[in-house]
Amino acid sequence: MFLSTFTAFQVSSPATAIWSARALAFASEWRYYVLYGEVIGFARYYPVGGAVRAHPEIEEISTIIAAIPHDAAYALDVAVLENGESTVIGVRDAWALELVTDGPDRPEAIDYLRLLWTRWAELILEARDRAAANSLPQRDK
Numbered sequence: 001m002f003l004s005t006f007t008a009f010q011v012s013s014p015a016t017a018i019w020s021a022r023a024l025a026f027a028s029e030w031r032y033y034v035l036y037g038e039v040i041g042f043a044r045y046y047p048v049g050g051a052v053r054a055h056p057e058i059e060e061i062s063t064i065i066a067a068i069p070h071d072a073a074y075a076l077d078v079a080v081l082e083n084g085e086s087t088v089i090g091v092r093d094a095w096a097l098e099l100v101t102d103g104p105d106r107p108e109a110i111d112y113l114r115l116l117w118t119r120w121a122e123l124i125l126e127a128r129d130r131a132a133a134n135s136l137p138q139r140d141k
Contacts, residue, residue, distance in 0.1 A: 042103070097112075
């Protein structure tokens with residue numbers, strides 16, 4: 001069995017559910033950097049070099065972005081399959097994103113930093129608010 005070659009699967013309980021998906025044939029893979037629902041840049045992951053660059057339609061990307069409830073700062077990874085269809089590979093939180101640098105439409109460094117900063121500011125404020133809600137009342141001295 002194919003899965004038996006992976007140690008992690010060997011130590012799993014037989015009752016553990018394991019999800020898998022069929023392999024997809026990518027023609028290209030793209031990362032879209034999104035800040036407050038707007039694409040601030042995009043870059044190509046795959047293929048590298050001078051290969052043909054199949055590109056998702058902007059209408060598809062706009063529809064996907066509109067369907068995502070979190071609108072502050074994230075990356076949308078999209079693949080164009082060899083049959084021409086586009087599919088979402090993942091939505092990545094902007095607290096730790098790599099800057100994919102292949103292509104003239106990638107975000108400028110300052111926009112990339114603004115994306116990271118926006119998400120980190122959200123996280124810090126959320127943590128502060130959570131801490132304040134859970135803190136004990138101050139004792140009088």
